[in-house]
Amino acid sequence: MIVELVLNIGVYMPEYAILTRNLTKIYRGGNIGVNSLTFTVEEGEIYGLIGPNGSGKTTTLRIIATLLKPTRGEVYVYGIDVVKNPLEARRLMNYLPEEAGAYRDLSGLDFIRFMLSVRFSGRRLEEAVSEAIEIADLGNDLKRPIRGYSKGMKRILALSTVLASHPKLLILDEPTSGLDVERSIYVRKMIKRYNKEFGITVLLSSHNMLEVEYLCRKVGILYRGTLLREGPVEELKARTNSVNLEEVFLKIKGEAA
């Protein structure tokens, strides 16, 4: 109701960590990435975007993270227009792409220091580095070149840098993709912890409905570039008379098809 009011009168409410309005991305050749996407993420919330491959999750996250420019529509991060002021927007957020890796020739420690040195300096940098080392929990492996790391180690390393940067908004594209069960659980715990302890707003995408149900209060269901439905997980389950998010997704997708 508030969102509709805000959108109708055209005034942005700064309490929203993210506000997208009629967000549309059409790729060269006419492929539609996302179509008229309108949604909001409140400050301190963990919001999940779910949908099958090609539904527009990554496109949405990339646009918000200032990596892609929308064809139409607006995106605000804490009141900042990400298209007009991308640099300012990037100061407030950090982004972990799907399959994010790290520089092969650097050691894990050097990678952490490099990624954090673009945001911090001096004592604050040292604190952030220490924090990332703690999150990564890779022990002496941090001194070894990254080329010898497993996929899971690289993923944890990349995640440690984005968490330790304490952004106001954290965008995670498939944060546990390709990780084993133990590491997946660890990553989910870290996301929850940072959201709770530091009030970091999280926007994530995932194929793993159980993961989304565990982490997110609110979800948006994307299908072929369109937001079919959004709302609190429990509310969606009740409305569709489903026992879990997987069932919610299948029922809503079935209705759309």
Add this chain to the structure above:
Amino acid sequence: MSLTPLIIREVKAFVKNPAFIMSIVLLFVFYGALGRLISTGVQTVVEETLNVQVGVVVEDNSEFVNKVLSIANETSGGRLKLVGSVDSGLSMYEIVVVIPPDFTSRAMNLNETLVLESYTKINTVSPVVSSAKTGIAMTISELIRKSVAFTIAVENNIDPSLIEKPIVVNSTVELYGKTMRMEEYTAFSSILGIIPVIVAIIIGVNAMYASQFTATEKVEKAFEMLLAQPIPRRNVVFAKIIGSIVASLLMGIAYFAGILFMLSSAATPSAPAPSETSINLADFLYQTFGFESISISIVSIVLGLVYSGAIGVTLGSIVSDERIAGALTTPILFVFIGVGYALLFIGLPINVVTGVIAGVTIAPLPIVAVVSTMMGDTTTLAVSLLVAVVSTLSVMSIAVYVFNRDIVVLGLRIGRLKIRERT
């Protein structure tokens, strides 16, 4: 047996790579066009040179010399023209031969060697034209030698083929108003000939480094994370260009150090002492080129490194891996070499137009700098440098522009061929 499918897969990976195909097409078209251009240019200048007339300064007014010159002139088709002095001769003709005062006495004494002096005016960087001109001077000198033998034979009623009269020609070249000995000119033109290759190799290697580094970052999947950081994209571009320049300079220093080490290792204590006619290359280059030219050449190389670094970063940012980056940047090396050599072989005059071409393509810029400095043509020099700076800034701006567009994440797509798969 198991090797065949492996080889087929490797070959197919390249042959089906659109960047590789583009590179081949680009090289084919570029060098084909360049070949036609060079061929036309060379043909024109050689035809002009072959019809050139030769001034002759006679410092020995003997009857014998008159007879010799008469025979030589008739044999050459009337190309020999008597002139009063070398300076007046060079103002009218491009080649002047001097018959020295002791010519007759040397000709008459069987134990003496004939000595001639030749002066060749060269106002081009084309090695084809300069070779043709110096060749004509040598041909005329040989003709005079044969005419001497013929005259002596007729006067003594003997067979001319029995007379062995060796000749020494002291050749001097006037290059853009600067006088130098033939051996100095040979050294100069050799260096001038390799300059575009050296610059092109430096530029090409730098472009490859820049594209490979950028493409590697994408393969390592760290690129998107970097682009999402609160740093201006232009800083990312500049850092990559500077990184590739440092790598290229380190490689260049290692290369030249290796060459010097090889040369010093190859030198033996019993090596013969330098002859009187040998030249100290470093001193000669400094005296001939001058501090200004050498400084501008270094500036050109620096500009070329920034220019090629920006091209490499741009290409590396729009492809998906090192293989495609390599396939796209390799032709750049050949294109730069081609452009550098084109300016040399076509024999274009060094003026504002060629200055602009050199400024845009960078590789021939040191040649323009050297020649225009020798000519005292500051306008051409200033224009070529200005255009080079503008070209470099333009290429850098394109790189920054690309880094601020979707293409840096999505990759380049040509028609239906995708250079990078969309996520």
